[in-house]
Amino acid sequence: MPAKAGVWGGRTAAERHAERRQRLIDAATEIWVDSGWAAVTMRGVCARTSLNDRYFYDHFADRDELLATVWDGMKDDLMAKLVTVLTEDSGRPPIETLSKGIAVVVERIAADPGWAQIMFGHHVGSAVLEQRRTAVLHQATDIMVGVAKPFLKPDADVLGLRMDALVGIGGFVELMTAWQSGLLDVDAPDVIDHCSRLGATLAAAYLDTSRAD
Known part of the structure; x- marks a missing residue:
């Protein structure tokens, strides 16, 4: 049976979008706790989540x-x-x-x-x-x-x-x-x-x- 329009891996585009945003927030929180707010960077957060910077800027204008x-x-x-x-x-x-x-x-x-x-x-x-x-x-x-x-x-x-x-x-x-x-x-x-x-x-x-x- 073909997947419903907009659904991939059992999740809608909106659900995937929200999940990526939460992953970025969780990664920033972990880095902040471990090393302080100054250690929270776009590259560091993306590396921890295995997301590229395009996804970062989909959710946040900057650090x-x-x-x-x-x-x-x-x-x-x-x-x-x-x-x-x-x-x-x-x-x-x-x-x-x-x-x-x-x-x-x-x-x-x-x-x-x-x-x-x-x-x-x-x-x-x-x-x-x-x-x-x-x-x-x-x-x-x-x-x-x-x-x-x-x-x-x-x-x-x-x-x-x-x-x-x-x-x-x-x-x-x-x-x-x-x-x-x-x-x-x-x-x-x-x-x-x-x-x-x-x-x-x-x-x-x-x-x-x-x-x-």
Whole structure:
């Protein structure tokens, strides 16, 4: 029986196209984890996938677009998990919510060092990655301020809250970078506990925790 039009090896052209794209992304991810983002090149990715450069440029304009795709996929997955955890119980005490959000990130780093290498490794020299690192910092700040708003004291300084949240999240990112790099000899529960206590200290000036009952 002849193959259906557009089908080869049991897969449609669209399926083969998507498969090649995913192979390129997977190869870039593997190289990035092994050797850092700078080692991700068109030639290296094509060599690892046994695809020629024509297929690379079918999917990505250049290396920056490939790097951005890898980063965005991991970032979107993380942010989706964070939003779920942070918004799943609107009546939960805000400090407990903060602690659960911290645990999502810390436990993911502990379980998947390769993921941490991409999300929290050094990206100096890559404008596209530095821009994304900055953007996700502000996105996380927006989420945290939104979660805090129902519990604000009547006279709370919302701008001050935003600045403190930005400082806290930026410091958390740097702590995660140091931890995943092996510069801190501490286990995940201690990291979660330390960051939660620091977050509670920063939040005390703004939140009326009695409203969480």
